[in-house]
Amino acid sequence: MRKNFVVIGLGRFGGSICKELTEQGMEVMAIDSNEARVNEFSIIASHAVVGDTTDDAVIKSLGLRNFDHVIVAIGDDIQASILTTLMLKENGVKKVTVKAQNDYHGKVLSKIGADVIVHPERDMGIRIAHKLASNSILDYLELSDEHSIVEIEANERIGGHSIIDLDIRAKYGVNIVAIKRRSxxxxxxxxxxxxxxxDVLIVIGADNDINRLEKKMLS
Structure with missing residues (x-):
């Protein structure tokens, strides 16, 4: 089913979301207060609008409550991000995802009703740090404060053995949910x-258990 989205804020983060959603065949309205950015995305998004989304009248006039999902990707203006989120929820927008600049910003967004809060800079930093610190971890995605899903490359020590022989779930409390093998x-x-x-093992589990697996079997 084709969904319709609104992306507010067309910087690097919002712009990349807008382009990707459009490439996936979704209907996207792009909004920014900067006319030059809006002009840039007028040939990419379904609709591109210059507007101040901290203004309740603008949100109402654009009919944003009728969209499936609104992404607030406003850059450094935390006040505008908070006010926009508040206005969207007060106008009955069903789902609002917001980019947070820091943990305090995220807490405020949570209190005013943001449905999903993302920390792209922090999360990317964590992923890069994990990849740099380990020879076996290829990618890392934090699911919660204590659980993650990681891509781990199988070394010679575990290559040639079956999952049941390695008994990874019983020994380390993690699950292999998929295996990438070439293409x-x-x-x-x-x-x-x-x-x-x-092979690239896609493993899910508690961070402590994943660390034990890496140290015992992959180091």
Whole structure:
């Protein structure tokens, strides 16, 4: 089903979301107070509008409550981000995702009703740090304060062994949810699946358990 989105703020973060949603065939209204940015996205988005979304009248006139999802990607103006989010929720927008500049900003957004709060700079920093600190972790996604999903490259130590032989779930409390093997992916692999050297294991679990697995079997 084709969904319709609004992206407010067309900087690097908002602009990339706008382009990707459009490429996926979604209807996207792009809004920014900067006319030059709006002109740039007028050939990308379904609709591009110059507007101040801290103004309740603007939100009403654009009919934003009728869209499936609004993404507030306003850059450094925290006040504008908060006011826009507040106006959107008061106008009955069903789902609002907001970019937070810091933890305090995120807490305020949560209190005024933001449905999803993202911290792109912080999250990217965490991912890069994990990749730099480990020879085996290829990618990292934080699911909560204590749980993550990671991509781990199989070394020679575990290559050639089946999942049941390694007994990873019982020993370390983590689950292998998929295996990337060259150009294919094995979802929910069987316990008898033989892990090959250089396979990419997609593992989910508590951070402490993933760290134990890495140190014991992959270092």
């Amino acid at each position: 294919s992916i094995i979802v929910s692999p069987q316990a008898t699946e033989i892990i090959q050297y250089k």
